[in-house]
Amino acid sequence: GWSNAFFLFGAAAVFWVPLWIPAKFKVVEPATSPVTSPATSSSTGWFNEWLGLIKTKQVRAICVAQFAQSWGGDGLLSWLPTYFEEALGVPLGDLPAFTVLPYFIQGIVGVASGIVADRWLREGRFDVKFIRRAFQTAGMVGPAACLTGAAILGGAGATETNVFAAAVLVDVGLALSALTLAGVSVSHLDVAPRHAGLVFATGNTCATIAGVIAVPLSGFVLEATGQSWSTVFGIIAVLYVVGAAYW
16 A cells, blocks of 8 residues: 555654764865855854855855756656656556666766765865866766657657667666766865855755756646647756756
């Protein structure tokens, strides 16, 4: 029954707590930070600190990138089952094979991106700015290209070949989006180590707003365009590219 899914996820969260509480963390601050603002003085309130931070181009870039990234991620994953069922004709019972795999791929790519990025930094191959830009750009432009291809296949008919190719493109696109874990997702510590929590909260709020808007707006677009997935995917792709360019 459906209730088992809720029990499972709820129990998973409870079992995670005993592992988290006793964990010990060592905080290592970078020697320098590009964000310097008089509003970050300890004598001022958090609101003034926040105003000072969002006036910097680095924090604005984080907000824009996370907004665009979340629009694509939340919007796509929320409508993924509907896309496969309505656009490609995949039976409801076969959907798990198409909609669960992307999450596993994302996990693998996300961990791998962090390992590679850290290794490059340790070995001095590239500086921090280049690594953050490279991973973030690949993690946004790559999914944009994959979604464009999936949209074209969705409009070409629900043949067996199209279904398989579209599924591969969606999986690859979502996998590439995990590269941003070595990009914007960790950049809060790069630009403002003493205020990483506040910067992260600001960027994550922008991401949440995007998710709140993207899901219902995508449904509205589908209804207004007669189930045009090309339009929905096109909007996501454009936002991905714009976010990458701003970043």
